[in-house]
Amino acid sequence: MTTFLGLPTAPPGVGHLRQEAPFPVAARQALGNSQLRANLRKATTTIRAKRAGVVSELPDWEQLRAAGQAIKARTMADLGRYLEQLEAQVTARGGTVHWARDAAEANQIVTRLVREAGAREVVKVKSLATDEIGLNDALAAEGITAHETDLAELIVQLGRDRPSHILVPAIHRNRAEIRDIFTREMPGVDPGLTDEPAALAEAARRYLRRKFLTAAVAVSGANFAVAETGTLCVVESEGNGRMCLTLPRTLITVMGIEKVIPAWTDLGVFLQLLPRSSTGERMNPYTSMWTGVTPGDGPQAFHLVLLDNGRTAVLADPAGRDALHCIRCSACLNVCPVYERTGGHAYGSVYPGPIGAVLSPQLTGIADNASLPFASTLCGACFDACPVKINIPEMLVHLRARHVDEDIRERGKPSAEAVTMAAASWVMADPARYAAAQAASRAGRLLRRRGRISALPPPLAAWTTARDAPVPPRQTFRQWWRTQHRNPPEDTP
Numbered sequence: 001m002t003t004f005l006g007l008p009t010a011p012p013g014v015g016h017l018r019q020e021a022p023f024p025v026a027a028r029q030a031l032g033n034s035q036l037r038a039n040l041r042k043a044t045t046t047i048r049a050k051r052a053g054v055v056s057e058l059p060d061w062e063q064l065r066a067a068g069q070a071i072k073a074r075t076m077a078d079l080g081r082y083l084e085q086l087e088a089q090v091t092a093r094g095g096t097v098h099w100a101r102d103a104a105e106a107n108q109i110v111t112r113l114v115r116e117a118g119a120r121e122v123v124k125v126k127s128l129a130t131d132e133i134g135l136n137d138a139l140a141a142e143g144i145t146a147h148e149t150d151l152a153e154l155i156v157q158l159g160r161d162r163p164s165h166i167l168v169p170a171i172h173r174n175r176a177e178i179r180d181i182f183t184r185e186m187p188g189v190d191p192g193l194t195d196e197p198a199a200l201a202e203a204a205r206r207y208l209r210r211k212f213l214t215a216a217v218a219v220s221g222a223n224f225a226v227a228e229t230g231t232l233c234v235v236e237s238e239g240n241g242r243m244c245l246t247l248p249r250t251l252i253t254v255m256g257i258e259k260v261i262p263a264w265t266d267l268g269v270f271l272q273l274l275p276r277s278s279t280g281e282r283m284n285p286y287t288s289m290w291t292g293v294t295p296g297d298g299p300q301a302f303h304l305v306l307l308d309n310g311r312t313a314v315l316a317d318p319a320g321r322d323a324l325h326c327i328r329c330s331a332c333l334n335v336c337p338v339y340e341r342t343g344g345h346a347y348g349s350v351y352p353g354p355i356g357a358v359l360s361p362q363l364t365g366i367a368d369n370a371s372l373p374f375a376s377t378l379c380g381a382c383f384d385a386c387p388v389k390i391n392i393p394e395m396l397v398h399l400r401a402r403h404v405d406e407d408i409r410e411r412g413k414p415s416a417e418a419v420t421m422a423a424a425s426w427v428m429a430d431p432a433r434y435a436a437a438q439a440a441s442r443a444g445r446l447l448r449r450r451g452r453i454s455a456l457p458p459p460l461a462a463w464t465t466a467r468d469a470p471v472p473p474r475q476t477f478r479q480w481w482r483t484q485h486r487n488p489p490e491d492t493p
C-alpha cells in the first residue's frame with residue numbers, strides 16, 4: 001500500500017466532489033438555459049481577452065510557465081518533507097497545525113476550534129477547500145453561522161445557490177438577478193436598490209462591514225504556503241479577505257496539502273503567473289501574507305488545517321498527479337468550449353471545467369465521477385492556457401482508460417463500447433477486412449434523407465440522438481485511387 005508520511009494513503013475524498021447526475025444528463029439540462037449560456041459567453045470572452053493582453057506583455061511568459069511547472073513537480077516529489085517543514089515553521093511562530101485526512105475530520109476540527117473560541121458566527125474568505133468539505137453546512141448543523149464575504153460567494157450564499165466557477169462563483173448570474181437576490185435576502189437592504197454595479201457593491205459593503213467588525217473568528221483558504229518560513233498567502237481582489245485575515249481574534253485556515261511550495265523565491269514565480277491567468281491583471285489588488293502570530297497585531301490565535309481528502313491517492317498515480325499542480329487560476333475554464341456552454345453546475349463538483357474533469361474523479365475514485373473525463377472535446381485549449389503546463393488532455397485520456405479498465409474488472413466482461421472498439425481495431429488491422437467494411441458501410445447511403453443521416457437503428461441510435469451521422473461517399477478512397485491510377489490524369493502545366 002502506498003504510504004504518505006508513514007501512514008497508509010487516505011481513503012477517497014468526501015464532500016462536495018461528486019456528481020449528482022452524470023455529466024451528459026446535467027449538461028443537457030444546462031444547455032436548455034439560454035440566459036446561463038449568454039452570461040457565461042459574455043464573462044468568459046471578457047476574461048479571455050484581458051488575459052491574452054497581459055500575458056502577451058511578458059517576453060518570458062513561457063519560461064515562467066516552465067518554472068511554475070518545475071517548482072510544482074519538485075514539491076510533489078517530496079511533499080511529505082515540505083509539509084513537515086511547514087508544520088515546524090508555523091508552530092515555531094505561534095500557530096497550531098492540524099492534519100485532516102478527509103472532509104469530515106476537517107469539519108470536526110474547525111467546528112471544535114470555533115466552539116473553543118466561544119463564537120456562534122464566523123466570517124469567511126473565499127475558499128475552495130472549505131467549499132470542497134462542505135464546511136458551511138457542517139457549521140450550521142452545530143448552530144454556527146458562516147458568512148461568506150467575497151462578493152460572488154455572498155451572492156451564491158444568499159441565493160441558496162452553488163458556485164459555478166473557481167474564480168467567479170456567481171458567473172452564471174447577471175446583475176438583474178443579483179439585485180433580486182439582494183433585495184429578497186439581504187437584511188436591511190434598500191428596497192429601491194438598482195442593478196448598477198456600484199450600487200450592488202455598496203449594498204454588499206454595508207452588509208459585510210457589520211460582520212467584519214463583530215466576528216471573533218475568521219475562516220480562510222490559502223493560495224500558497226511557504227515551507228521554509230511558514231508563511232501563508234491569500235490573493236484576492238476586493239479587500240474583504242484582508243478584513244477577514246486581520247480583524248477577528250482567531251484565524252483558521254483550511255488548506256489542501258498540495259498548496260505548499262518550498263521557498264519564498266518560488267512565490268515570486270506564482271505571483272506573476274496567477275493574477276495574469278485568473279483575472280487578467282498584472283498584479284492582484286490584495287496579496288495578504290502572514291506567518292504564525294504577531295503579538296498585538298492581527299489574529300492572536302492561528303490554526304492551519306492541512307487537508308488530504310483524497311490528495312495522497314492522486315499523488316500515488318504518476319500519470320495523474322500533475323492535477324495537484326493546479327493553482328486554481330481558472331484559465332482552463334475560460335477557454336474550454338464545453339464549460340462555456342454548460343457552465344460549472346453540470347460538473348457536479350466544486351471543481352468544474354477541465355481541471356475538475358481530471359481532479360474530481362481522482363479525488364473521489366473514478367467510479368464516483370465516471371462521466372467527467374469524457375466531458376471534453378480534447379481540443380487542447382486548456383493545456384495551452386494553463387500557467388503551470390498541466391497536460392489536461394493527456395490526463396483525460398489516461399483517466400478514460402483507467403475507467404474502462406476498472407469497468408471491465410468490475411463487470412467481469414467488457415462493455416459494449418470496449419467490444420466495438422476491439423472490433424474496429426480488428427477490422428482496421430487488415431487491409432482486406434478494412435476494404436470489406438468500407439464497401440458494406442456504403443449501404444448506409446440508403447438511410448440518408450435530404451443529404452443527412454439523422455436516425456440510425458439500434459444500437460447505433462445513441463449517436464444520432466444528438467447529431468447527424470456522415471453519409472458514406474459514393475466511392476471509397478481506394479476506389480477513387482484505383483480509378484486515378486488506371487487512367488492517370490494528364491499533367492497540368
Ligand code: SF4
Binds near residue numbers: 325332387
Ligand atoms: S489546471 Fe491550470 S489553467 Fe486550470 S485552473 Fe489549474 S492552474 Fe489554472
